[in-house]
Structure formats: structure tokens, C-alpha cells
Amino acid sequence: MAVEVSTPVFEGPFDLLLHLILEEKVDLYEISLTRIVDAYLTEIERMQAVDLEVATEFLLIAATLVELKARRLLPGRDDVDVDEELALWEERDLLLARLLECKTFKDVAAVLEGLADLAGRSWPRQAGLEERFLSLAPDPLEGLRPERLRQAFLRATTPRPVAAVDLHHVNPIRLTVAEAVDGLATRLAMVGRATFRALTDEMDDRIEVIVSFLAVLELFKQGFVDLEQFDVFGEIEVVWLGSELVTAFAVDDYEG
Amino acid sequence: MNGDDELHPDLRDLARRIDPAGSGLADPAGSDPAGGVAEEVVRAIEAVLMVAIDPVPAALLAQLLEVPASTIDDLCRRLAAAYEEAGHGFRLVRIAGGWRYQSHPDLASVVERFVLEGQTARLSPAALETLAIVAYKQPISRAQIASIRGVDPDGVLRTLAARGWIDQVGRDPGPGQAVLWGTTATFLEKLGLDSLADLPPLADHVPGADVVEALEHGLRVPPASSDG
Amino acid sequence: MNGDDELHPDLRDLARRIDPAGSGLADPAGSDPAGGVAEEVVRAIEAVLMVAIDPVPAALLAQLLEVPASTIDDLCRRLAAAYEEAGHGFRLVRIAGGWRYQSHPDLASVVERFVLEGQTARLSPAALETLAIVAYKQPISRAQIASIRGVDPDGVLRTLAARGWIDQVGRDPGPGQAVLWGTTATFLEKLGLDSLADLPPLADHVPGADVVEALEHGLRVPPASSDG
Numbered sequence: 185m186a187v188e189v190s191t192p193v194f195e196g197p198f199d200l201l202l203h204l205i206l207e208e209k210v211d212l213y214e215i216s217l218t219r220i221v222d223a224y225l226t227e228i229e230r231m232q233a234v235d236l237e238v239a240t241e242f243l244l245i246a247a248t249l250v251e252l253k254a255r256r257l258l259p260g261r262d263d264v265d266v267d268e269e270l271a272l273w274e275e276r277d278l279l280l281a282r283l284l285e286c287k288t289f290k291d292v293a294a295v296l297e298g299l300a301d302l303a304g305r306s307w308p309r310q311a312g313l314e315e316r317f318l319s320l321a322p323d324p325l326e327g328l329r330p331e332r333l334r335q336a337f338l339r340a341t342t343p344r345p346v347a348a349v350d351l352h353h354v355n356p357i358r359l360t361v362a363e364a365v366d367g368l369a370t371r372l373a374m375v376g377r378a379t380f381r382a383l384t385d386e387m388d389d390r391i392e393v394i395v396s397f398l399a400v401l402e403l404f405k406q407g408f409v410d411l412e413q414f415d416v417f418g419e420i421e422v423v424w425l426g427s428e429l430v431t432a433f434a435v436d437d438y439e440g
Numbered sequence: 441m442n443g444d445d446e447l448h449p450d451l452r453d454l455a456r457r458i459d460p461a462g463s464g465l466a467d468p469a470g471s472d473p474a475g476g477v478a479e480e481v482v483r484a485i486e487a488v489l490m491v492a493i494d495p496v497p498a499a500l501l502a503q504l505l506e507v508p509a510s511t512i513d514d515l516c517r518r519l520a521a522a523y524e525e526a527g528h529g530f531r532l533v534r535i536a537g538g539w540r541y542q543s544h545p546d547l548a549s550v551v552e553r554f555v556l557e558g559q560t561a562r563l564s565p566a567a568l569e570t571l572a573i574v575a576y577k578q579p580i581s582r583a584q585i586a587s588i589r590g591v592d593p594d595g596v597l598r599t600l601a602a603r604g605w606i607d608q609v610g611r612d613p614g615p616g617q618a619v620l621w622g623t624t625a626t627f628l629e630k631l632g633l634d635s636l637a638d639l640p641p642l643a644d645h646v647p648g649a650d651v652v653e654a655l656e657h658g659l660r661v662p663p664a665s666s667d668g
Numbered sequence: 669m670n671g672d673d674e675l676h677p678d679l680r681d682l683a684r685r686i687d688p689a690g691s692g693l694a695d696p697a698g699s700d701p702a703g704g705v706a707e708e709v710v711r712a713i714e715a716v717l718m719v720a721i722d723p724v725p726a727a728l729l730a731q732l733l734e735v736p737a738s739t740i741d742d743l744c745r746r747l748a749a750a751y752e753e754a755g756h757g758f759r760l761v762r763i764a765g766g767w768r769y770q771s772h773p774d775l776a777s778v779v780e781r782f783v784l785e786g787q788t789a790r791l792s793p794a795a796l797e798t799l800a801i802v803a804y805k806q807p808i809s810r811a812q813i814a815s816i817r818g819v820d821p822d823g824v825l826r827t828l829a830a831r832g833w834i835d836q837v838g839r840d841p842g843p844g845q846a847v848l849w850g851t852t853a854t855f856l857e858k859l860g861l862d863s864l865a866d867l868p869p870l871a872d873h874v875p876g877a878d879v880v881e882a883l884e885h886g887l888r889v890p891p892a893s894s895d896g
Contacts, residue, residue, distance in 0.1 A: 293572040303632030305545035307719040325858040334868040337800035486757030487775035529714030547715035
């Protein structure tokens with residue numbers, strides 16, 4: 185997977201979300217969820233270490249977004265539960281507050297960088313004492329512990345960081361959305377209809393479940409399936425509407 | 441020193457402005473003792489800072505030269521302004537609590553070629569953001585940083601500590617006794633700041649109404665069919 | 669520089685004397701290209717000498733600033749005279765084949781008091797690292813030290829030798845017969861060591877590749893612009 189140097193590297197879920205909303209003007213309400221989710225998944229696949237904590241954070245946010253969005257996508261929402269609604273608002277406000285805080289530090293970090301850049305353009309005077317004062321000065325070696333000498337040696341011999349573009353390869357998540365779309369389409373074409381729970385029953389990895397959910401949404405968006413949900417947050421039934429052109433099914437660039 | 445007082449070199453000019461009456465100062469042979477003292481203090485400051493390898497606190501200069509620290513700061517500020525006005529290739533700056541000479545940032549390209557070491561490696565955006573959080577919220581624990589950035593800060597904290605920008609400054613008294621991080625004198629030097637009080641106010645960087653609005657809009661809960 | 673040309677700060681004054689016709693130089697916004705160049709060269713000399721540890725040979729400045737060495741010497745002499753005339757507490761002197769700033773001899777008593785306060789009893793990081801390399805890797809040549817530290821160690825080696833902590837202990841048998849450096853008995857004594865064998869062992873403390881990697885993770889430097 186070649187990563188272009190100019191591609192922004194997102195440092196976390198807040199970073200990415202801020203970018204999507206503020207720079208790409210993505211409106212979760214109006215735009216295709218796939219775009220946001222796609223960006224998230226791309227980031228997850230790109231993440232340098234399989235850092236569970238970061239991945240989880242990404243997914244929690246992705247899940248919140250999916251939930252915000254799903255309310256619009258999914259039918260059968262006439263009987264809105266007030267508590268559920270409030271909880272969603274609370275979650276949203278919390279997310280908003282965290283985004284604002286993150287954005288504040290992001291902005292001030294740019295100011296600090298400017299200060300550091302300017303300060304880095306000056307070098308301090310370090311010449312020290314002229315010879316004639318040297319004999320007056322206390323001997324700096326007096327009281328120097330051998331341990332400090334060892335540390336200085338280690339410091340001096342530790343390789344300096346070299347200019348490099350940080351390309352990283354990580355275990356991709358086991359299932360990409362494209363693969364999930366393929367798998368679900370094949371399976372649904374055979375059985376015609378299944379609950380989402382049944383489709384994801386064998387998965388014990390939360391990531392895979394979320395990926396499958398996104399795949400279902402993608403199939404829904406493209407008109408290959410219909411979704412039925414009789415109770416709020418009840419079982420989701422996925423109904424196959426598609427033709428046999430399963431193999432020709434094209435998912436727009438889900439591969440990160 | 442040729443006594444040509446048609447010239448107005450910056451030091452004597454400075455002395456005149458410090459002591460506006462200054463009859464003694466404008467004339468090198470003058471006898472005004474107060475003026476002479478001011479000029480001697482300025483010269484002594486220049487001499488000491490020339491041999492110092494760390495920023496020298498005003499209090500130390502004050503003790504050496506037997507004048508109040510506030511006078512030292514005042515003289516140094518005026519001296520710095522006079523250097524700048526004269527267009528010298530060096531500057532006098534107050535950094536990390538003390539005064540020091542440094543090369544003028546204008547001349548970075550030449551000095552860089554001379555010192556060969558080049559500028560220090562820049563910090564990554566992640567490191568900068570983490571540094572900003574530590575700077576403004578210190579003392580702060582790893583977990584508190586993680587909750588602000590939404591990312592595990594361990595690697596970045598190690599990098600910042602290895603480069604001397606931050607250090608462990610204590611432990612949380614609560615359960616778990618988490619290590620607390622704070623910035624160092626090196627941090628102040630690297631940013632060219634005199635003290636933490638000189639950090640740009642955080643309040644100035646809280647996102648404006650437009651950003652808040654954009655975020656709220658982006659995150660707004662679909663009205664669904666909540667009229668049901 | 670605020671363009672206030674009612675003042676006659678010494679640099680512009682100097683430039684005027686270097687170029688007596690000096691229409692371009694007396695006026696900071698002037699368009700005389702030669703004059704502007706002279707002022708910039710003087711500023712660059714000031715900046716480089718301010719950060720230099722050792723006297724800087726005119727030939728090196730000439731190479732850096734792309735002007736003849738004779739011009740450098742001439743400018744430095746005039747600059748030194750201008751400082752003296754302005755009554756600064758520092759001097760520009762030619763010593764050991766190069767130019768350097770030092771404190772004015774008039775102010776030796778103040779500098780002495782500053783030294784006695786113990787403020788400078790600290791080895792610079794460069795000196796400490798170089799000393800450590802010599803201690804652990806002796807006998808070692810200047811070039812080998814340079815390749816480890818990435819910086820020319822000449823000045824630091826001279827300082828360490830002047831202190832009597834290191835000495836020339838032989839010559840490389842290979843071509844070039846480079847001088848080899850080692851630590852002295854004084855060094856052992858100061859550190860309270862019986863012999864070099866008592867230096868803290870390195871082997872079990874060399875950071876593993878993973879540690880180094882972790883430290884550097886987060887350190888993303890812009891593509892090298894090393895023209896040094």
C-alpha cells in the first residue's frame with residue numbers, strides 16, 4: 185500500500201473528524217455516510233501499530249456517527265423514545281465538547297510551532313570563559329559522577345533521527361468493507377433475507393461487526409437490499425433485492 | 441576610543457536616553473556620576489553575558505553589579521532595543537528567566553552553514569499538540585492527555601522527554617499515583633520564552649463561533665420523525 | 669531596525685566609513701547595492717562570531733560569506749574599532765589566527781566575580797559528550813569523534829586538552845598518521861576512578877533497536893536540506 189507523502193496523516197479520531205467537518209465540510213446529515221466511514225476505515229487500516237486503544241477510540245466515534253446517521257437511513261423510526269433521543273443528544277454534546285477542546289490545542293500547537301521555528305533561527309552564545317578566567321572557575325569535572333559520563337556517551341552515540349517519511353504497514357483489519365459487501369451479497373442472494381444479528385453471529389470481533397454493518401448500509405444505499413426494523417433498536421432484517429449481477433457489484437474504492 | 445563626539449555610537453546614545461538630562465553621558469569625559477554608573481553597569485552586563493554559557497538571571501547580575509534587579513531588566517531591555525536599532529547581527533534576549541546573547545534570526549541561513557548542526561529536528565504535529573496540552577495543563581497525567589487527544593500519548597511523551605522538552609514533575613496524590621508531566625527550562629529556551637506566563641493565552645485560541653457552528657451542524661442529530 | 673536615521677547607531681556609521689561616499693549606506697532604505705552588501709556582510713560576521721566557540725579564521729568567514737579574506741579582515745578591524753569607540757563592554761579581537769568576541773579587559777574584575785559565583789562551572793553538553801567518547805573509545809582520532817558526533821570537535825578537544833583531561837596519546841599507524849586522543853591521569857582523579865576499567869560498563873545499557881525506534885517514532889523531520 186503506497187501512501188502519498190502529501191496525504192494528511194490523522195493522529196486520532198478527533199483529528200479526522202475535525203478535518204472532515206471543518207475542512208471537507210462534510211455534513212453527517214446530508215452526505216453519504218460511506219464517505220465518512222470510508223475515511224475512518226482508511227485511517228484504521230493505515231494506523232501504524234495495531235494500537236488497540238486508538239483503534240477502539242476510532243470505532244467508538246465511528247459507532248456514534250453511524251448511530252447519528254442511521255436514524256435517518258433506517259426506516260421505522262416513528263416511535264421515537266424520548267430517553268433514547270436525549271441520550272443521543274448527550275452523546276453528541278460530549279463529542280462536540282471534546283472536539284472543541286481538541287481543536288483548541290491543535291490551534292495553539294500551531295502557534296507554539298511558530299514560536300519554536302523563530303527561536304530555532306537563533307543560536308545562543310556558548311563560547312564560555314576566555315582562557316585567562318579559566319583558572320578561577322571551579323573545575324567542572326569536580327563532582328562529575330561517572331554515571332553522567334556514561335549517559336553522555338549513550339546520548340552521543342544514539343543515532344540521530346534521520347529525515348524520513350513515516351510509512352507504516354500494519355495488520356489491516358481482517359475484513360474490509362468491500363470484502364464484507366461481497367460476502368454479504370453472496371450470502372443474501374442465497375437466503376433472500378436474514379437478520380443482521382444472524383449475519384454477524386459468528387463474528388467475535390467488534391470491528392468485523394461494525395464493518396459488516398457498514399457493508400449493509402452500503403448495499404442499502406445502492407439499492408441491493410432493503411432494511412426492516414420493527415422496534416427501535418430491535419432486530420434489523422436485511423432483505424435481498426438484488427439481481428444476480430453480484431460479481432459485477434462495484435464498491436467505490438473501499439480499499440484504503 | 442578617539443573622543444570624536446560628533447559620532448553617536450549606540451551605547452552613549454543609550455546612556456543618554458536612560459538619563460535624559462545626561463550631560464555627563466553624552467560627553468565621555470563628563471563627570472556626572474549617576475550617568476557614569478549607568479554606562480558602567482551596561483558595559484559590565486555586556487562583558488558578563490559575553491562569557492556566560494547559560495541565560496544569566498537578572499538577580500545574579502543585580503547582585504554582581506550592586507543595582508536592583510529591576511534596573512538590570514530595564515537596562516537590558518533598552519540595550520536590546522539599541523542593538524536592534526543599530527542593526528547588529530546579534531540580539532540580547534530574555535529567555536528562560538535570564539538574559540543572553542544570540543545570533544539574529546535574520547541571519548539563520550549563514551549561521552546554520554557555520555554551525556553545521558542545522559536546526560533541531562522539528563516536532564511532529566502529534567508531538568506539538570501533546571506539548572501544547574502539557575504546557576497549558578501541567579501538571580498533567582498521561583490519561584488526561586489521552587482523553588483530550590483521543591490517542592494514546594505514550595510514544596509521544598517518551599519522545600518529548602527524550603528531547604528534554606518535558607519531564608516528570610510529580611505524582612498524582614490520588615489512587616494509582618499517576619506520573620504527572622510538566623515542561624522544562626529547555627522547553628522555554630526552544631520556544632524563546634522567558635517564562636510560562638509568556639505562553640500565548642489559551643483563551644485566544646478557543647475556536648470561534650463559526651467553528652462551533654460548523655461542528656454543531658456536522659454533528660446535528662437528525663430530527664428523525666420525532667414529531668410522532 | 670526602525671529606519672530612524674536621525675540616530676547614528678554604530679553599524680550604519682561603520683558602513684558609512686567603509687564606504688565614505690556612502691549614499692546607500694547612510695540610508696537604510698538606500699539602493700546602493702555594494703553598500704547594502706557591506707552591511708549584510710558585517711551583520712553576518714557578527715552573527716557567526718557570536719555563536720562561535722573558537723576564534724574563526726578570516727578564511728572561513730570569507731568562504732561562508734563569499735567575499736575575499738582581506739575584506740573580512742578589513743571589516744573586522746573596522747568593526748572592532750567601532751565597538752571600542754561606542755564603549756561596549758566587549759571587544760572583537762584577532763587571536764590564534766581568527767576573530768572572536770571577548771569581554772573587555774576593563775571589566776575583568778566584574779567577570780572574575782561572575783566566575784567566582786560558580787555560574788559557569790558546568791561542562792557544555794558538547795564538551796561532556798566529547799569527553800565521554802574519548803573516555804570510552806580511546807585511543808581515538810579527531811575524525812572518528814567527528815563521525816560519531818556529526819560535528820567538528822576541534823574546539824572542544826582543545827578545551828578539554830587545555831583543562832588537562834585529555835591528551836595526545838599516539839598516532840594512527842595508517843596513512844595520514846592522525847593524532848590519537850586519550851584521557852589523562854587527571855581525568856581519572858577528578859572522577860574518582862582507579863582506572864579506565866572502572867568506568868560504568870556500557871554493554872548492558874546500550875538501548876535496543878526497539879527503544880531507539882520508539883524514541884524516534886513521532887519525530888518526523890522535514891526532508892533534509894543539508895547544504896552544510
